[in-house]
Amino acid sequence: MASFPARRAVLRAAALAAAAPAISALPFARATAATSGSVAAVAAVAGLAAPSAWAVRPFALKDVALGAGVFAEKRSLMLDHGRGYDVDRLLQVFRANAGLSTRGAVAPGGWEGLDGEANGNLRGHYTGHFLTMLSQAYGSTGDKVYADKIRYMVGALEEAREALRSDPVVLSVPGRFATAAENVRGSYQYVDLPNTVLGGSASITLSAWVKPTHDANWTRIFDFGDNNTRYLYLAARNAGGAPRFAITTGGAGREQGINGTGPLPLNKWSHVAVTITESTGTLYVNGSAVAKNTAMTLNPATLGTLKNNWLGRSNYPDPVFAGAFGGFDIWSRALTAAEIAELQDKTAAESSAGAGDLASYTFAETSGGTFADHSGHGRHATLRRTWGGPSHPGFLAAYPETQFIDLESRTSPDYTKVWAPYYTAHKILRGLLDAYLNTDDERALDLASGMCDWMYSRLSKLPESTLQRMWGIFSSGEFGGLVEAICDLHTINGKAEHLALARLFDLDKLIDACVAGDDILDGLHANQHIPILTGLLRLYDETGEERYFKAAKNFWDMVVPTRMYSIGGTSTAEFWKAAGSIAGTLSDTNAETCCAYNMLKLSRMLFFHEQDPKYMDYYERALYNQVLGSKQDKADAEKPLVTYFIGLKPGHVRDYTPKQGTTCCEGTGMESATKYQDSVYFQKADSSALYVNLYSPSTLTWEEKGVTVTQQTDYPQKQQTRITVRGKTARFDLHLRVPSWAGDGFEVRINGDKAPGTPEPGRYFTVSRTWRDGDTVRVAVPFRVHVEKALDDSGVQSLHYGPVNLVARDPRTTYLQLGFYRKAALSGDLLPSLTPVEGKPLHFTLDGVEFAPFAEGTEDPTHVYFKRSEPQIIFGGLDSGVANPARTDGTTLLDEIWSAAPFKSKRALLKRVEDTTAAWVSAGLLTAEDARKVVSTAKAASYES
Known part of the structure; x- marks a missing residue:
């Protein structure tokens, strides 16, 4: 890959110095009034390794290598999944939404697809998670296969954004005779015909070659009408799955219809035609008359000139037709049965009937968005999207902007209509940022910046009351860790608008209550709120506003331990109950895995500000129990095999593939399994001390000190660790965490000699010395x-052996x-x-x-x-x-x-x-x-x- 300007190299070096992607361990310089909006100015101060509010900072994933043990074993399973999974499947929903070829890929399904729960209204989120997982995998291992996948995905997302910014363009595919135009399912595309296309004719023939690719009922091959009262249509499938023609001037209850006898096959070409003459209407399928209505009193002439004349779209809120059109003709007479049969083997123009005299489209175009009319009337057709377009600058999603627009006027939750569009935006933005930080791909930064530009352009125009209402709506208004990601982007590009954007997500009701210490969590959607607080911490870093920090700190104490289960998890069926309700809430739906992921992130970030050991005690509990236990000890190329809920009622069996394996928790589970080492070591902001938070087999490369620190241990199978310092002579304090559960017997020996001092449970034990090459520290951590x-x-009760929940x-x-x-x-x-x-x-x-x-x-x-x-x-x-x-x-x-x-x-x-x-x-x-x-x-x- 080509080299980048020095500015870019400095920024990335500073960011990666403390980055643990998706955990916002990004060591960004705070943008001041003088630097805000100036990338060059940010570069000038980017040597600041962490926000000034951080007393300690983490190391990059690349600086901490996992040794053999349970973490490496679990990670290996996820690395193999990331290496082998076909990312075209993830990109399918983005390409479909943009009207691009999906290259034959099938979306993962579940929440990441067009079907399934809530009509797939969260699609795109899983792609963001996958990008983060790949970025962490590459950051940890340096294996080029992950970088190659990242760059391929970023390129595809860039193409999708560009397509969304343009009018739709024909997707040309092989047709029944020559070429055809495909409407990819999920593209929201249809063909718009002129309103003169029916010509006011009393007798008529409408003929189409179609290849349906989906079996949704009531999708229209054509629908000509003013509204859902006055129209005529041909549906590819009625409620029974067969084609149906209908015409009416009085809505559905007064339709004069003709129903076919069997379904059109999927992924195969079929010819369908309708003729009307006098009182008889006939439906043909593949050259044969399959049904008639001899009592018709309506025809196109009685409907008059109609406003909406569409191929693939309904005047009702029915699904858009998914499939290809290989030809469409309209004649001002009823063709004979023989003429209809002849169309099976010849194009209309080559048949004895000739091309339709009212309209004739061959769909031979291979570019552009206009289809020529070959009838001689010049009634050319236009490819359009149901949601309008093009999209606004910077917009990137796997569904239209309508999801975001609907939320702005929504007053009640309904995730079948709108399901957390800003949450999905967070996952995509986070994945792009992680891709940028780990692969130097400037396209990822451009996509991320564009997304935030677009969000600011929408949200900055809304009244404060609208924003507060939006963010307070259950599920629909959920925005995940979006604020955290926006702040991280702001520290890279210094755009003042992006910091202003981050503040537009303030949910004052939650912030004010947490600042006051008022516990209002009972009944709240747990994972909708936990990442809000990580965002507030980053806002504190960027703005210095104390209320953000106080809110996050007080919030943590409302969850731990009063809403914490023994494994470190929290929530019941995604919601919180009253403080202290543990035994009374045990069920099959406890401890949503995303909650543990985000509580770890919050604990970690609080520790950066205040080195209270309780945060790392919690981190150890949740990591060694729920997070590790959420990943199945089994390889699978298609699924990450991670839990959603972890039931804590007696006899529960963990489900590692809920909802087809594409939920929020499978996403965060993939991320967790590729960053197990992110909190083993922290360093003091001035590099004068090293915190050993977890006893995990690992090797730290501490470049500032010119040393490596290696832990050799089978912890928690063995109750000890050996730490070896190699490299230059270096002076620093070594802070060793003494777990709160540790009793008598915690002992530290330096080169065989007992270290002076008395370790205290729930504190850090400090060894201050000048370290020399080969120095060893033996730590005994007896369990009980x-x-x-x-x-x-x-x-x-629950049973524990040291940190291990038995x-x-x-x-x-x-x-x-x-x-x-x-x-x-x-x-x-x-x-x-x-x-x-x-x-x-x-x-x-x-x-x-x-x-x-x-x-x-x-x-x-x-x-x-x-x-x-x-x-x-x-x-x-x-x-x-x-x-x-x-x-x-x-x-x-x-x-x-x-x-x-x-x-x-x-x-x-x-x-x-x-x-x-x-x-x-x-x-x-x-x-x-x-x-x-x-x-x-x-x-x-x-x-x-």
Whole structure:
């Protein structure tokens, strides 16, 4: 590829220095009043590696190489999918919308196609996701196959935009005799004939060669009329699938019709003709009369001159005809049966009837948008789009601008009419930006800039009240992470209009509530709102307005932990319930995968501003559990095999191919699986420190310091990591995350010597030194088995081993009743109560039930939550013979005893047992004799430390 100007190289180098595509880890310079709108000025300050508000910044995907392990294995499956998938299938909807050849490709289907849910009104979104996935794959691996696909897709999108900016042009294809004109399904194209085409004739013959490519009912071969009251038409298929001719002056209820007896075959040429003379109308199919109506009182003369004279379009809101026209003729008389039969083997002009004397079109044109009339009357026809056109400058989508126009007047949700057009625009824009940043393809930047120019031209003219109404409409007004992407583009091109555009998406009701700390999330569409907050963070970076940052920060606390499930996910059937509702919301439709994707993004971006370890604790939870577990451990060339919802009710089986595999969650799932390494390491803005956030096998190339940092680990299978620093001598602080779930035993050794200081759970442990080539850091991260209680029902719990959510694999669809105190260790670790499965790391059994990591992408029925049941008081495997009593709130005697763990010694445990049983005796909850038995058993038992 040709080299680019120095300006471009500087911009890209600065952007990639901290870019993790689709996560907005883009290190962009803030555009000031002096630089706004000036690309050259932005280039001059583009050396700023991150927004000034960021205290830390991420590394580019190319700078962090994944080592062998679960992340590399999952990524490999997605890389193979990206490598092998035919991207012409994704481009099909864009090409069809633009009236271009779709090259025989079939759209993926589901949400990415013309059929399926909501009439395919989200089509185009999946293409954007795929571009981002390919960009991340290329950024991570440098494999040229991904770059080649990106450039091919960008080129096709550029062609589609150009076609949308022009009048429609004939798509010439082989015809029945010579050439034909195809209307690609999804192109919204039809042929407009002059209003004199019927000539006022009382007797008439209308003849057409057609090749239908879709079986939608009521698509018109022709429809001549004023409206849906006065017309005559020939439908390719009626409600029964057969051709139908009808004429009326009183609407559908007064049609005089003729119905065929069988369907026209798809993808084959058929000849259809209608004759009317006196009171008889006859319908012919392939040269044979298939039906007659001998009681007709209407003919074209009675209708008079009609306003709309169309091939392929209906005067009703019926689908546009999809297929090809190989010839269309109109005669001012009824041809004989013999003349109709002759048309099977000859063109009209070559037949004894001759070309139609009222109108005759051969569709022999191979360019332009006009079809010549060969009748001698000069009634030439024009190719048009139902939605008008050309489109406005910069517009790019896989459906017409009408989706956006409709939203501007819409007051209520109806995704069958309008389904999140700005959300779809976000996915396309994000994909183009990622393509630009990873391949240097200037065409992608031009397409992205054009989209934002177009959006600004529309939205900047709308009243504030209209914008607030639009963005508050469920689903239809959803705009995803569009603000974030627009801000990222603004920092590249410095256009003031683009920053102004980003602010037009402010949803004040949400922002104001979050700033005030008012939790209004109950009942809201979860993933419609989470990415709004990532956009606000980027707006804060660009504008310095504190309300944007405060809103995002307070919002995060409304989700974590009060609406967070044990795997890190959130939402039920896409919506939030009241804060604290966990056990009461478990169903088949919990934890929409997009929500986890966007909560990770939000957590990451908040950490850039404030290094609160809680954000990375959450990141680890959601990444190691829901995100990993959302990808099936199976290869598939056609589908990404990613979940939409993850059901958390007992016995749920994950569905890795919902809705044909083209939902929002398959899209974000593809992205997640190609950027697992994006948050393993961060660096302080001044490069004086390195944050190790995740213990993941990987190698960081830290160019600023001239070093590589390599982690060798089997984490989480093994509870340790070895970090090796190679390269130049360099001074920096090493911040090692001590997970909040970590107990005693977290240890750091530098070149074999224990590092000074005491690691604290939920903090970062810092090693400050001058690092030399070959220095090693060994980190021990001991796991323990512990439970987490549902906020609304302490008896409903989930099981965790360090960061790993262990789930029971069992086909029962009712809660499993499980107890864990029987062999609890003095530390409070419940691991001794479980039996490891030989040869299967992180697998255990209890009472005949196998537990496995949630991250394993299998189709086994799983139990993420269970009912805690400790009917007997048991210590170290010894049964006291005493039933475990409970208070009215459900807290049992054993709960109260073990809540004081860890115990430094057996003596400390016994003291707790004695004090607790005495208190329960005094409260009348335990007899003195039973208390004696409990204490005696506790003394006799042996415990692991």
